[in-house]
Every structure is written in structure tokens, then in C-alpha cells.
Amino acid sequence: MCPSCPISSLRAAIERAAAHDTIYLAAGRYFEHDLLIRKPLTIIGPREAIIDGQNKGGVFQVSADSFTLKGIAIRNVSFSELEENSAITLLRCTHYHLEDLHIDSVYFGILVENSDSGVVRNCVIRSSTSGTDEATMGNGIHLWKCENALIADNYVTGMRDGIYFEFVQHSTIERNVSKGNLRYGLHFMFSNHDVYRNNRFENNGAGVAVMFSRNIEMYGNTFIHNWGNNAYGLLLKEIYDGVIQHNHFIRNTVAVQNEGSVRIRYEENDFYFNGWAVNYMGGAYDNYFHHNNFVGNTFEVSYFGRPNNNRFEENYWSKYNGYDLNRDGLGDVPHYPVDLFTYLAHEVNESIILLRSLFVTLLSFAEKVAPVLTPDDIYDPTPLMNLWHWSDSTTSTSALAH
Amino acid sequence: MALVRFHHIHKRFGPLEVLRGISVDILEGQRTAILGPNGSGKTTLIKTLLGMVIPDRGEVLFKGQSVIGKYLYRQEMVYMPQIAIFPHNLTVKELIALVPRLRRQPAHPDPLIERFEVHHFLEKRMNELSGGMKQKVNLVLAFMFDVPLLILDEPTNGLDPIATIELKKLMEEETHKGKTIIFSSHLMEFVQHMAQRIVFLLEGHIYFEGTIEALLHSTETASVEAAVAQLMKQSHAQTQPA
Amino acid sequence: MNRIAAYVIRDLLRSRWTIAYLLFYLIVGYAVLFLSGDISRSLVTFLQIVLILTPLIGSIFGVMYYYTSRDFMELLLAQPMPRRSIFLGQWMGVGVSLGFSLLVGLGIPFLTYGALYEADKGPFILLLALGVALGFIFTGIALITGLITDNRIKGFGASLMIWLLLAVIYDGIFLILLMQFRDYPLEKFALIATLLNPIDLSRVILLLQLDISALLGYTGAVFQQFLGTQTGVLVAAGMLTLWLLLPAALIRRLARKRDF
Numbered sequence: 001m002c003p004s005c006p007i008s009s010l011r012a013a014i015e016r017a018a019a020h021d022t023i024y025l026a027a028g029r030y031f032e033h034d035l036l037i038r039k040p041l042t043i044i045g046p047r048e049a050i051i052d053g054q055n056k057g058g059v060f061q062v063s064a065d066s067f068t069l070k071g072i073a074i075r076n077v078s079f080s081e082l083e084e085n086s087a088i089t090l091l092r093c094t095h096y097h098l099e100d101l102h103i104d105s106v107y108f109g110i111l112v113e114n115s116d117s118g119v120v121r122n123c124v125i126r127s128s129t130s131g132t133d134e135a136t137m138g139n140g141i142h143l144w145k146c147e148n149a150l151i152a153d154n155y156v157t158g159m160r161d162g163i164y165f166e167f168v169q170h171s172t173i174e175r176n177v178s179k180g181n182l183r184y185g186l187h188f189m190f191s192n193h194d195v196y197r198n199n200r201f202e203n204n205g206a207g208v209a210v211m212f213s214r215n216i217e218m219y220g221n222t223f224i225h226n227w228g229n230n231a232y233g234l235l236l237k238e239i240y241d242g243v244i245q246h247n248h249f250i251r252n253t254v255a256v257q258n259e260g261s262v263r264i265r266y267e268e269n270d271f272y273f274n275g276w277a278v279n280y281m282g283g284a285y286d287n288y289f290h291h292n293n294f295v296g297n298t299f300e301v302s303y304f305g306r307p308n309n310n311r312f313e314e315n316y317w318s319k320y321n322g323y324d325l326n327r328d329g330l331g332d333v334p335h336y337p338v339d340l341f342t343y344l345a346h347e348v349n350e351s352i353i354l355l356r357s358l359f360v361t362l363l364s365f366a367e368k369v370a371p372v373l374t375p376d377d378i379y380d381p382t383p384l385m386n387l388w389h390w391s392d393s394t395t396s397t398s399a400l401a402h
Numbered sequence: 403m404a405l406v407r408f409h410h411i412h413k414r415f416g417p418l419e420v421l422r423g424i425s426v427d428i429l430e431g432q433r434t435a436i437l438g439p440n441g442s443g444k445t446t447l448i449k450t451l452l453g454m455v456i457p458d459r460g461e462v463l464f465k466g467q468s469v470i471g472k473y474l475y476r477q478e479m480v481y482m483p484q485i486a487i488f489p490h491n492l493t494v495k496e497l498i499a500l501v502p503r504l505r506r507q508p509a510h511p512d513p514l515i516e517r518f519e520v521h522h523f524l525e526k527r528m529n530e531l532s533g534g535m536k537q538k539v540n541l542v543l544a545f546m547f548d549v550p551l552l553i554l555d556e557p558t559n560g561l562d563p564i565a566t567i568e569l570k571k572l573m574e575e576e577t578h579k580g581k582t583i584i585f586s587s588h589l590m591e592f593v594q595h596m597a598q599r600i601v602f603l604l605e606g607h608i609y610f611e612g613t614i615e616a617l618l619h620s621t622e623t624a625s626v627e628a629a630v631a632q633l634m635k636q637s638h639a640q641t642q643p644a
Numbered sequence: 645m646n647r648i649a650a651y652v653i654r655d656l657l658r659s660r661w662t663i664a665y666l667l668f669y670l671i672v673g674y675a676v677l678f679l680s681g682d683i684s685r686s687l688v689t690f691l692q693i694v695l696i697l698t699p700l701i702g703s704i705f706g707v708m709y710y711y712t713s714r715d716f717m718e719l720l721l722a723q724p725m726p727r728r729s730i731f732l733g734q735w736m737g738v739g740v741s742l743g744f745s746l747l748v749g750l751g752i753p754f755l756t757y758g759a760l761y762e763a764d765k766g767p768f769i770l771l772l773a774l775g776v777a778l779g780f781i782f783t784g785i786a787l788i789t790g791l792i793t794d795n796r797i798k799g800f801g802a803s804l805m806i807w808l809l810l811a812v813i814y815d816g817i818f819l820i821l822l823m824q825f826r827d828y829p830l831e832k833f834a835l836i837a838t839l840l841n842p843i844d845l846s847r848v849i850l851l852l853q854l855d856i857s858a859l860l861g862y863t864g865a866v867f868q869q870f871l872g873t874q875t876g877v878l879v880a881a882g883m884l885t886l887w888l889l890l891p892a893a894l895i896r897r898l899a900r901k902r903d904f
Contacts, residue, residue, distance in 0.1 A: 349861065
């Protein structure tokens with residue numbers, strides 16, 4: 001069908017189609033909104049096939065099995081106080097497949113609820129009307145009560161949260177780029193047994209938040225320049241049993257912010273030039289750091305209280321100035337990553353105003369000479385003398401380049 | 403006529419009372435030597451005239467005007483300090499050019515440069531000069547201005563005999579031009595030759611003030627040296643009666 | 645005053661100390677830029693160097709110059725010029741030549757690198773301006789200690805003590821007070837304590853211009869809000885001006901009363 005074909009309205013085409021039919025859209029502009037789909041359908045078109053919602057509501061509202069939407073562009077879905085208007089809403093769908101979509105100027109991008117087994121791949125979602133008010137902005141890819149979803153190779157920018165998971169199980173998020181979103185690049189809530197890998201989270205308001213979830217695996221992601229007051233690369237809040245491996249944390253105000261995290265393994269991650277590399281706000285038990293690189297961070301680890309079996313072993317710390325007499329590559333004296341100023345800044349927030357002052361510099365120096373003042377509950381007994389080189393096999397740089 | 407009048411000058415440095423009510427006139431056109439043992443207050447008295455020391459009490463009048471807190475009157479006098487240490491980095495030539503700029507007054511250094519043979523080291527830096535050379539530069543700096551009052555603190559320090567003779571001649575020439583000279587020296591022979599009037603200070607008081615002739619007469623001696631010794635003996639007898 | 649200042653500047657620009665100071669900045673400037681290769685990150689390093697060195701060198705150099713030129717100053721005092729001109733001129737002269745060393749010493753590396761990297765020049769210019777101001781403030785304080793005592797060791801010691809007090813001890817006491825009163829709201833106290841110390845004030849003004857300000861968090865936001873307003877800028881500028889006027893007034897007062 002096309003704008004000048006006998007069937008020029010997509011709504012009419014959907015009504016006429018039988019289950020499992022395929023609708024082909026030619027290039028052109030289609031003015032449609034609130035299209036209800038209740039049967040298995042495939043809709044395919046080129047990028048030049050543009051469905052314009054004219055800011056009158058949502059565009060697709062699907063409740064069907066095996067719904068496939070590919071290639072087309074959708075734009076102009078505006079904010080509504082009553083409904084979560086989105087370019088595509090999937091309700092109680094199974095085996096959905098959304099691919100190669102260009103979604104622009106929308107309130108919500110893709111909203112998936114109570115659905116199972118689906119794919120969202122290679123979509124671009126952006127909001128050109130970049131807002132500053134969280135309340136009037138929606139999320140790029142929003143999943144609620146779903147299972148077995150694959151979110152891959154998407155590019156999301158200018159939304160509230162780039163990707164949002166709530167009550168989502170056994171799903172995978174990979175090779176996405178989430179950049180310049182107002183709040184979080186990725187936001188997990190109450191979602192267990194999920195994996196996200198090789199994503200890039202850049203310049204988002206506050207980075208990635210993983211909250212109230214269990215068994216989350218995070219591999220090969222890049223958290224870069226989430227910089228600002230109260231911004232962080234990764235926020236872990238009430239998290240149990242996770243793996244964080246092969247991630248790059250570069251120039252974030254706080255690379256990993258912990259507000260309650262238990263049994264998290266940090267293996268072979270790079271923490272480069274962050275304000276705080278790892279900041280604990282309490283409730284941390286049995287976290288294990290092994291073979292991570294900490295380079296050029298203003299504060300390496302901010303942790304206070306009893307050690308609670310949180311352990312650091314064989315990490316590389318650029319602030320370490322010990323020695324290695326037996327040349328086994330491991331420093332002969334432990335490294336204490338929590339320095340005195342870290343402690344002071346943690347105890348009284350206002351004292352951070354003395355950052356880069358001569359007094360604090362002298363204090364740090366005095367501390368190195370006579371480390372009696374250093375909080376010594378947390379330490380790496382075997383710090384590496386050189387950077388740890390890990391093979392980046394699970395991380396490919398094929399994340400979308402837009 | 404009094405060019406300078408010190409009037410009841412008192413000055414105390416901490417516990418030390420250096421000047422205890424000094425009143426004396428310096429007569430115009432005369433060469434007046436201010437004498438006294440070390441610590442008698444000679445330099446301090448001179449410095450009250452220059453405004454470098456501010457008296458606790460009393461007045462210093464120059465041409466009948468109080469000098470305290472003022473500075474323009476200093477256009478009419480030059481001061482040759484006892485130990486002149488100049489900025490190290492300057493050459494002699496630069497220094498001689500600098501002082502007239504600071505004073506905003508014309509200067510005639512050339513005849514003096516010739517006379518004291520300063521042209522041999524005009525291009526040298528001040529820190530490369532010997533004590534005698536520095537003193538010669540000091541003399542050029544003092545005498546190159548055409549001002550009515552010259553104040554010379556130990557002008558003969560470090561000078562060779564030839565330069566000393568030149569200095570004496572120069573001082574006489576200046577007096578012939580009607581200028582007033584105040585100087586101090588520990589060389590009594592120099593004082594006897596050059597002074598017309600003597601002010602003798604002792605422990606903050608004026609012990610004698612008058613012409614050389616009056617000094618010799620009152621002490622019944624033949625030389626200034628002997629007269630000064632006599633004055634000091636007298637004072638000793640007074641302070642320790644027994 | 646200008647005559648004296650011009651003379652002092654000419655004298656100092658030929659001094660090997662001025663040249664050494666300039667070369668130091670030149671070498672450090674190139675070294676830091678070369679090693680970091682990144683202007684915005686090297687700015688934090690420059691900030692720390694400038695905030696330590698300009699007050700310290702101002703203190704040392706100011707008092708050193710005062711004592712070594714003491715005799716020459718006496719010669720000047722006998723000339724027909726007011727005392728305040730001599731000492732304010734000396735202050736100006738030392739301040740300008742130290743400022744010159746800083747501007748040229750760091751300016752050249754920055755300009756040559758700045759041409760390569762399109763960096764924001766605002767914070768750098770602000771850094772140089774604050775560095776020059778701090779140099780003036782501490783040279784003035786050094787001159788005052790010189791005017792107060794003829795004892796070189798005491799004068800030198802006092803000048804260094806004042807530097808130590810404002811550069812280090814002040815912040816130590818500041819930190820102890822913050823710890824002691826941690827249960828009270830402290831933003832206002834932190835703001836006032838920072839405003840009162842010219843080194844701290846300069847540091848915070850500069851930090852707020854840089855990326856690193858994000859680390860200041862909530863506290864930084866309070867400062868940003870204050871210094872971001874017109875009143876805040878005026879108060880900060882006013883405090884620095886006050887720190888410049890204070891030595892000027894004291895120098896005038898001491899020069900008027902003192903004996904030489």
C-alpha cells in the first residue's frame with residue numbers, strides 16, 4: 001500500500017488483513033494514530049515510509065501473537081497527562097519482533113507490557129524536542145512485566161530513561177547505545193536474571209541504575225562521562241548476586257554508586273579518571289573485587305564501617321606507591337584505597353570544598369608517610385604493580401555507531 | 403640667617419632617648435660640622451631634617467616652614483648617606499641618570515665624573531665597585547644638583563688622598579656659590595679644615611654650638627681634636643662627680 | 645609612585661630570580677601540558693601550582709626585595725617624593741614583575757598548546773588573573789612585615805608564617821570546625837570561611853569553572869548558586885579587592901609613621 005494506492009490508509013489495511021498477513025508500506029507519509037491491532041500481522045516498509053501520529057495519541061497499540069514491525073519511521077507522539085502515549089505499545093504479546101525502526105519526537109518510544117519472548121533490534125529512538133522536565137518525558141524502550149526479551153543494537157537518545165526494565169526476567173540487553181538521556185541510560189527495577197552486555201552509556205543525566213534486582217550480569221559495558229552533581233556511571237541499589245565484568249568506567253562523577261549490594265563480583269573492569277571509582281553508602285556485604293584497574297580516580301574507594309567481608313585482591317591502583325622486592329608482580333605492602341580525605345568528605349559533605357587545597361594535599365602526603373590516619377578496614381593485600389590486561393573477547397565495539 | 407632651625411627636638415627609639423630637646427640653628431652659607439661620639443644622635447638629627455625620622459616632640463623648620471609630613475622641600479637639599487648601598491643590577495651610568503629622574507631635577511654630573519675619575523668605571527655595575535669607587539659615585543650623586551643645602555654624612559669614608567683634596571675644594575667652591583653644607587666626619591683634621599661652625603652633640607644634648615674659633619677659645623686648645631677630647635672629658639667629669 | 649614602580653620593574657626584570665621564576669613556570673607549563681596532553685585536565689594541576697606558588701613566592705620575594713633594597717629606599721626617602729609613593733611603588737613594582745613572570749611563563753605554553761586544542765580559554769585567563777592578584781596580596785603582606793620589623797629573620801619568618809597560616813593552617817582549622825559541628829547546617833559557614841581567605845576563594849572560584857566542580861556535589865551547588873548570582877560575583881570580587889586594599893592602607897599607614 002502507499003498514500004496514492006487504492007488502500008491509502010494503514011488503518012483500513014489492518015482491518016482488511018487476515019491473520020499472519022504481511023502489509024508492505026511504500027515510501028510516503030501516513031497520518032495515523034491509535035491503530036489497534038488484535039491479530040498476528042507483519043508490517044514492513046522502508047525508512048521513508050513515515051507514520052505521523054500528529055501528536056494525537058499513540059500510534060500502534062498491539063495485543064497479538066507474532067506481531068512484526070520492520071523498517072518504517074514513526075514520529076510525533078506527544079505527552080499526555082492521562083496516557084502513556086507511545087509510538088508502539090505492546091500489551092500481552094508473545095513473539096513480537098520490532099526491527100529497524102526510526103522513532104522520532106515521541107513521548108514514549110516502545111512500551112511493552114506483560115509480554116513474552118520478543119525482540120527489539122536495531123531501532124533508533126530519539127526525542128528531538130529535548131525536554132528538561134522528567135515529568136513530561138517518557139522512556140525510549142520501556143518493558144514492564146516481561147520475560148525472555150532481547151533488546152539489541154538500539155540507539156536511544158534524548159528520552160527520560162533510555163531503556164527501562166521493571167519486573168522483567170531472563171532478558172538480555174546488548175550492544176545498545178544510550179546517550180544523552182535526561183535521567184538514566186538504563187534503568188532496572190525489580191528485574192532478576194537479566195544480562196546486559198557491550199552497551200555504551202554516555203552522558204546521561206545519572207548513568208545506569210540497577211535497583212531491587214537479583215542475578216544481574218553486566219559484561220563489557222562502557223559507562224562514560226556521566227558527569228555532574230549526583231551523576232554516576234552505575235547505581236546499584238538493593239542488588240543481590242551480580243557479576244560486573246569487563247566494563248569500562250571513564251570520567252564519571254561516581255563510577256559505581258552502591259546503596260545496598262550483596263555478593264557482587266567485580267572482575268577485570270577499568271575505572272579511569274572518575275571522581276569516585278567505587279562509593280559505598282552502606283549495606284554492602286561480600287562484594288569481591290579482583291583484577292580491576294583503578295587509574296587516575298580522585299577517590300578510589302569510599303567505604304566506611306565494618307568490612308563485612310568485602311574484599312579486594314590483585315587490583316591495580318595508580319595511587320599505590322608500594323614496592324615489589326620479590327618481583328612477583330604483586331606489591332609487598334597492602335594498598336589502602338580509602339584515604340583520609342575520602343573519609344572526611346564522606347563524614348561531612350561540606351569538607352569537599354577543600355578539594356585540591358594545599359592542606360588536603362599535605363594531609364594525603366603525611367598519610368602516605370605515616371598511614372596511622374588511614375581507615376584500614378578496607379585494603380588490597382596484594383595490589384598489582386602493573387595494569388591488568390584482560391582480553392576483551394566478550395566485548396566487541398560493534399555497538400551502533402550513529 | 404638660619405636656613406634650618408631645630409626646635410626642641412626629642413626622639414626616643416624604644417628605651418633609648420637619642421635626642422633630648424635639641425635646639426640649634428644652621429646658618430645659611432656656612433659649612434657646619436655636626437660632631438659627637440658614636441650614638442650621640444648625629445645621624446638621627448640629620449634624618450629629622452630629611453623627614454626620615456619623625457621627632458616625638460619639637461619642630462624642624464626649613465626656610466621658616468615646618469618640614470614634618472612634607473616632601474617638596476627636599477627639592478632644595480641633597481643627602482649623601484654614610485653607607486650608600488645601591489641596587490646591584492644598575493651600572494654607574496644608569497644610576498647617575500636615574501636619580502635626576504626620580505627628583506625631577508636637572509643635574510650636571512659630567513664635570514664631577516671627570517673630577518673624581520668616575521669615567522673609568524661608568525659602565526660597571528654597582529656590585530662590582532670597591533668601597534672607594536662607590537663613595538666617589540656617591541659624591542657625584544650629591545654634588546650634581548644645584549640646590550641650596552648639601553647634607554654629607556661622613557663624606558671622606560674610603561676616599562684616597564687625591565679625592566679627599568678634590569672634595570675639600572668642591573665644598574669650598576659650593577660655599578662660595580652661597581650654598582649651605584652640613585656634614586659629619588670622624589676625621590678631626592678634615593673638620594678643622596672644612597668646618598666654619600661646629601655643633602657638638604653628646605648623649606642627646608647639644609654640648610657646644612658655635613664657630614671653630616669660639617670652640618678653641620672656650621676649651622683653651624689649639625686643635626679641634628684636642629677641643630673635642632676636652633669636651634668629652636668635661637662631660638665625663640659632670641656625669642660622674644666624685 | 646609610577647617612577648618607583650617603573651624603576652623596580654626594570655630592576656626586577658633583569659634579576660635572575662624573576663627570570664628563574666618565569667622559566668620555572670615555562671618548564672612546568674610545557675611539562676604538564678605535554679604529559680597530560682589535555683588542557684582541561686592540566687588546568688587542575690596548574691590551579692594547584694599557581695595557588696601554592698603565587699602566594700609563597702609573593703611572600704618570600706616581597707620581603708626579600710624589601711630588605712635588599714632597604715638602603716636604596718633610604719636614598720629615595722631623602723628625595724623630594726612622598727613616602728607612600730616609595731612604598732606603594734615598590735609594592736606595585738614587585739607585584740607587576742611577579743605577575744609578568746606568571747603571565748608569560750604560563751601564557752606561552754598555553755597559547756602554543758591552546759592553538760592546537762580548541763579549549764575554553766575563560767578558566768585559564770581567570771587562573772592567571774587570580775594568580776596575579778594573589779601575588780599582589782602576598783607581596784603586600786610581605787612588605788608590611790618588612791615595614792614593621794628591621795630584623796630580617798623576624799620579617800622573613802613573619803611573612804612565611806602569614807603565608808602558612810592562610811595557605812595551610814586556615815584550612816586545617818576550617819576542616820576541624822566542619823568536623824566539630826557536623827550536626828549543624830554548615831553551608832553558610834563553609835561559604836563565609838571560603839570568602840574570607842583569598843587563597844580558598846580563588847581556588848573555589850576556579851574549581852567551579854572546571855569539570856571537577858561536579859565532585860563538589862551538593863556543597864558545590866550551594867557555592868555555584870551563590871557565586872552564580874550577581875551578588876555572589878560582586879561579593880567575591882569585593883573580598884579580593886578588600887584583600888588588595890588592606891595591604892595598601894596598612895603600607896600607607898606604616899610608611900607615614902615609621903623612622904628610617
